[in-house]
Amino acid sequence: MQPATTTRTQAKANRRSVLLNSAATLFAQRGFSGVSIEDLGAAAGVSGPAVYRHFSGKQALLGALLVGVSADLLAGGQAVLASTPDVDASLRALVAFHVDFALTKPDIIRVQDRDLDSLSDADRAQVRSLQRAYVELWVHTLEQLFPGRETAVLRLQAQAVFGLINSTPHSLRIHGRTAGTATARAVLESMAWAGLTSSQRRLGTGAGAAQTSSV
Amino acid sequence: MQPATTTRTQAKANRRSVLLNSAATLFAQRGFSGVSIEDLGAAAGVSGPAVYRHFSGKQALLGALLVGVSADLLAGGQAVLASTPDVDASLRALVAFHVDFALTKPDIIRVQDRDLDSLSDADRAQVRSLQRAYVELWVHTLEQLFPGRETAVLRLQAQAVFGLINSTPHSLRIHGRTAGTATARAVLESMAWAGLTSSQRRLGTGAGAAQTSSV
């Protein structure tokens, strides 16, 4: 009576995973509202309402996708902290982990910060909660390294670094040709590190130069 | 027979501008496909098909919005370069200009990197062209400051800095409370500067730690 690994169960699990993966691609390309249930089924080799055998609806599929990735990020971050000897190494490993994630799964990154609002209230709350926990991993690490800085500033810095690292999905999708991912990895890690560790110093800049108006 | 500033012409111009502004807000909140023509009209005080008196369709409205903002960015960047005495000041001013833009018009920033794919082919080509020109402003400035770096790397760095700066729309929308915009401005400028100017150095990191799988 164990959760038997019968043929049907296997097939179902596979289909579900194919559905999630192709959904990530489609949502990344066309956005949540730009993809129909028909499309989602077709991309997984079945057509239309078969999707309802795996998810209660389109929104629920998106929910599974984003809750999954948020949980993965958090778990990955926790694993990083558990396996590093000191705070300095922790931060470096966090950066490396996040860069790797962004370069490896650009689709999911894109869906996560594009279609978050299409989630059901419950799913959105859960995703936000997981994301917050992940951010706090960074903030806590940064607090140990930079006791002088306000927590609000550190949170803003963490978020800015996510933006920096997550920018590559955009860049890579738009230009066919950039530097290879190896170079990208090095550049992003270096920039993230610099942005986080350089002492906060004022830039002697005046205001925002000429303002053009058309919109 | 000049483009007379008659009552009707005025009213039309106003309505058009209101339409564009409220469209920016709505698109930022719900995404292009999540907003109906009815919604767009209603937000501008008219209802439904009146929008067609100002734009040939929903897509054309988005086009006007994004072409406008891309042109503004490019013009602003050009103005910055024209009004700064040396390359060092240029880069500082570019950073300040972009930070100001992101903090002042978060909605449009969000729409621009979320709904670009919903544009008509022609509009998308134009927006991409304007964006490319804006990026090249940055790349050209960076090339003068860092003759040693490859152009592809500089382009990647510019794009990463945009991601860093544009991250605040996200952060500010999500948490009600962060540091004030004054602090945000200073932090972002400082991080952008650090990311661009710190010498590229290797981080002695191993691979990406434990990989969790669920998606």
Place this chain on the structure above:
DNA sequence: ACACTAAGTTAATAACCACTAACTGAGTTT
């Protein structure tokens, strides 16, 4: 073999939505 489960199918259904048609009335021109 036999009853049963469940993943798949195709055919409705109902809502929504971009866009068009026909009309109205205030502002503009001569």
Place this chain on the structure above:
DNA sequence: AAACTCAGTTAGTGGTTATTAACTTAGTGT
């Protein structure tokens, strides 16, 4: 003031789409 323009209105219209219904069929347990 008569003729005209044009931004607005309220009804369609046709197409798309999420979800449900009814049915089929292959795998599962006895």
